[in-house]
Amino acid sequence: MTYTEKTHAAFGDHPIDTADPRVLAWLIRRHGLEMTHISRGSHIGAIFSVAEVTAVLYSGVLRVNPADPAWPERDRLILSKGHAGAAVYAALAERGFFPVEELSSHYANGSRLSGHVSHKGVPGVEFSTGSLGHGLPVAAGMALGGMKDKADWRVYCVLGDGECDEGSVWEAALQAHQYQLDNLIAIVDHNRMQSLDFCENTLALEPFGDKWRAFGWHVIDVDGHDVDALQTAFAQAKANRGTGKPTVILAHTTKGKGVSFMENDILWHYRTPQGDEYEAALVELEAQRP
Amino acid sequence: MRDAFTRALMREAARDPRLTLVTGDLGFGVLRPFWETYPEQFVNAGIAEQSMTGLAAGLAATGRTVLTYSIGNFPTLRCIEQIRNDCAYHDLNVKVVCVGGGFVYGSLGMSHHATEDMAVLRALPGVTVFTPGDPAEVEAIVPVMLRTPGVCYLRLGRGGEPTVHERPVKDWRLPQAQTLREGTDVAILSAGGILTQTFSAAKMLAQKGVSAEVVSFPCIKPIDTDKLTELAQRFRHIVTVEEHSIVGGFGGAVCEVLAEHGSACRVHRIGMEDVYSSIVGTQQYLRGAYQMDDNAICNRTLEWLRAPHKGTE
Numbered sequence: 001m002t003y004t005e006k007t008h009a010a011f012g013d014h015p016i017d018t019a020d021p022r023v024l025a026w027l028i029r030r031h032g033l034e035m036t037h038i039s040r041g042s043h044i045g046a047i048f049s050v051a052e053v054t055a056v057l058y059s060g061v062l063r064v065n066p067a068d069p070a071w072p073e074r075d076r077l078i079l080s081k082g083h084a085g086a087a088v089y090a091a092l093a094e095r096g097f098f099p100v101e102e103l104s105s106h107y108a109n110g111s112r113l114s115g116h117v118s119h120k121g122v123p124g125v126e127f128s129t130g131s132l133g134h135g136l137p138v139a140a141g142m143a144l145g146g147m148k149d150k151a152d153w154r155v156y157c158v159l160g161d162g163e164c165d166e167g168s169v170w171e172a173a174l175q176a177h178q179y180q181l182d183n184l185i186a187i188v189d190h191n192r193m194q195s196l197d198f199c200e201n202t203l204a205l206e207p208f209g210d211k212w213r214a215f216g217w218h219v220i221d222v223d224g225h226d227v228d229a230l231q232t233a234f235a236q237a238k239a240n241r242g243t244g245k246p247t248v249i250l251a252h253t254t255k256g257k258g259v260s261f262m263e264n265d266i267l268w269h270y271r272t273p274q275g276d277e278y279e280a281a282l283v284e285l286e287a288q289r290p
Numbered sequence: 291m292r293d294a295f296t297r298a299l300m301r302e303a304a305r306d307p308r309l310t311l312v313t314g315d316l317g318f319g320v321l322r323p324f325w326e327t328y329p330e331q332f333v334n335a336g337i338a339e340q341s342m343t344g345l346a347a348g349l350a351a352t353g354r355t356v357l358t359y360s361i362g363n364f365p366t367l368r369c370i371e372q373i374r375n376d377c378a379y380h381d382l383n384v385k386v387v388c389v390g391g392g393f394v395y396g397s398l399g400m401s402h403h404a405t406e407d408m409a410v411l412r413a414l415p416g417v418t419v420f421t422p423g424d425p426a427e428v429e430a431i432v433p434v435m436l437r438t439p440g441v442c443y444l445r446l447g448r449g450g451e452p453t454v455h456e457r458p459v460k461d462w463r464l465p466q467a468q469t470l471r472e473g474t475d476v477a478i479l480s481a482g483g484i485l486t487q488t489f490s491a492a493k494m495l496a497q498k499g500v501s502a503e504v505v506s507f508p509c510i511k512p513i514d515t516d517k518l519t520e521l522a523q524r525f526r527h528i529v530t531v532e533e534h535s536i537v538g539g540f541g542g543a544v545c546e547v548l549a550e551h552g553s554a555c556r557v558h559r560i561g562m563e564d565v566y567s568s569i570v571g572t573q574q575y576l577r578g579a580y581q582m583d584d585n586a587i588c589n590r591t592l593e594w595l596r597a598p599h600k601g602t603e
Contacts, residue, residue, distance in 0.1 A: 076351075119380070120379075127351075127376075127380065128375065128379060128380065129375075130375070131371055131375055133340070134344055134371075134372065134375060134376055136341075136344075137340065137341040137342075137343070137344025137345050137347075137348065137372070137376075138344045138345070138347050138348040138351070138376055139348060140341070140344075140345055140348060141344060141345035141346060141347055141348020141349040141350075141351070141352075142348035142349070142351055142352055143348070144333070144345065144348065144349055145348065145349045145351070145352025145353075145354060146352060148330070148352075149352065151352075155348075167340070168338075168340040168341050168344065168372075171336070171338035171340060171341030171342075172338075172341045172344065172345070174336060174338070174341075175335060175336065175338065175341055175345060178336070179333075
């Protein structure tokens with residue numbers, strides 16, 4: 001059985017509609033499990049927490065074209081929390097940017113699908129990240145360039161909440177406000193956990209929304225696993241164009257969402273799903289197949 | 291050099307309306323003509339060098355040539371990872387400009403002494419490193435730099451340095467070294483604004499009967515290997531001078547080339563001896579204190595020429 005057949009097996013003869021964000025989110029989790037299992041890789045908790053955000057973006061919010069990844073009028077998405085790169089790779093593959101089969105090479109010797117998201121040779125990846133705190137400044141620069149060119153496209157940037165420990169995030173937050181970048185939409189995957197502990201036990205972020213508001217941003221709080229609510233939030237964020245203020249969507253999520261024993265357990269920032277744990281996770285995911 | 295840079299940049303900005311200058315809230319006396327003439331091509335990123343550099347990468351990704359501008363170590367070491375990951379890895383046209391290479395801000399202290407920047411930037415793949423020696427070289431380099439793809443680093447001195455070249459540098463091509471004085475006993479190679487000291491040292495040496503060739507290297511990566519190998523054939527002693535650590539910078543680059551070339555000539559490096567500056571003073575005072583002003587270059591060169599030639603004799 002090929003990698004593609006294995007990860008699509010739960011659908012049987014049922015057609016796979018990747019334009020349905022629920023289907024795409026499920027596929028992101030299925031690939032996230034399989035990719036970290038094959039590679040013995042990390043970050044499955046982060047991949048699962050950002051699954052719906054990524055799926056909603058790639059199933060209609062983002063204006064992108066798999067047949068022309070460098071289309072000048074495309075929306076730009078930077079995954080600043082690059083360690084969840086498998087989610088973006090999975091979404092791109094399922095949306096036709098490159099073959100699904102290639103996902104099996106994640107982390108492998110000689111592979112272009114690095115553990116942290118890389119653009120080199122990967123159609124559809126806008127920008128390589130991996131060191132935290134880099135994405136929002138670059139996204140702000142792209143948005144500033146687009147604004148100067150009076151372009152229609154927008155820039156989206158997905159950050160982690162733990163990533164907001166980085167000072168460069170707040171430098172860019174100041175700049176995006178100063179330059180009135182209402183074509184910039186940041187999304188924080190707010191799963192309240194970071195590498196070693198909960199955010200509040202590390203460097204407390206709360207009152208998180210108030211911080212962004214104080215920096216001059218529109219703030220939208222949303223259940224980051226509710227596809228309909230996310231679509232409404234993105235519609236609101238898009239409608240903020242013309243207000244002269246950037247928008248941040250605080251997507252309240254659960255790290256490891258979708259597999260009961262991974263949820264809210266810091267272990268699954270690094271732990272790789274193997275053996276019984278892999279099998280148990282697979283059973284839980286298959287039961288949720290939309 | 292600052293004023294030569296601004297003049298050259300103004301000419302280029304007139305030709306390319308997408309050329310964009312981003313400053314880290316510095317350049318009060320230098321950049322004003324630019325922002326007054328080209329406000330749409332100017333961005334003040336605030337005192338935020340990491341984000342300034344990421345912002346420049348993002349702007350460059352929209353089809354612009356973007357310069358970042360600050361002083362001392364701020365546009366380089368403070369944001370080296372943004373230069374590496376965001377700019378260089380993505381092959382973006384970002385040109386990093388530093389005013390104050392070496393001891394320009396001598397009295398301000400170690401934080402403002404840029405003495406490792408050349409080595410650090412030179413280590414990054416795909417980054418071209420320009421080290422002009424005087425305003426004439428700056429004027430020649432700026433248009434070439436803006437047409438050189440990818441990330442470039444331009445290390446400037448201060449304002450008001452004398453021009454060492456007698457005539458404008460015409461038709462300069464990357465990475466051509468510039469011979470400013472011909473000689474027969476020793477070649478003294480110079481990178482950056484310390485060229486005034488190198489040139490002055492050669493005159494002092496002439497008074498002592500030593501004929502020194504002076505060659506400026508306005509670009510250390512790539513470096514003019516043809517010139518280096520030619521010099522190594524003509525001279526038994528080569529002295530390198532940089533207002534910078536002797537580790538990994540210009541002298542290091544020369545040694546790499548000549549060691550691989552298999553030359554019999556000896557290379558003597560003048561610069562900071564792998565230490566941080568811990569005293570302050572004028573630029574010229576610190577050059578003297580750290581043994582790289584014209585007197586030191588002259589005296590150290592004489593000692594090296596007089597010492598027995600180890601190894602090959």
